[in-house]
Amino acid sequence: MGQHHDHGAGHEGGHGSLKSYVIGFIMSIVLTIIPLVVVMNDMMSKNGTIVLILILAVLQFAVQLWFFMHLKEGENAKWNIAALLFAILILVVVVAGSIWIMAYNTVAS
Incomplete structure (x- = not known):
């Protein structure tokens, strides 16, 4: 007690x-x-x-x-870093792809 x-x-x-x-x-x-x-x-x-x-x-x-x-x-440090890097990669691909598409449509129009 x-x-x-x-x-x-x-x-x-x-x-x-x-x-x-x-x-x-x-x-x-x-x-x-x-x-x-x-x-x-x-x-x-x-x-x-x-x-x-x-x-x-x-x-x-x-x-x-x-x-x-x-x-x-922490015990999941490697997975945390891997998940962060993957999220950053996806973000870069989406942003760069969007800029590329917008730039191409501006030139083509």
């Missing part, structure tokens, strides 16, 4: 270390500041700026998943 079970004691439960959070936070700040500086100072062409923003947005997404959502940890 007087038993007390301390669930979760002795293991981290999938949480990252302070070092991991600080590294992720600094990377997120840097990946946010770079496009801001480029846009504010008009350092690149319009197309170059768009490409830079898209690349850094994808990197920001990866940093968020890796350092804050702990995608790499």
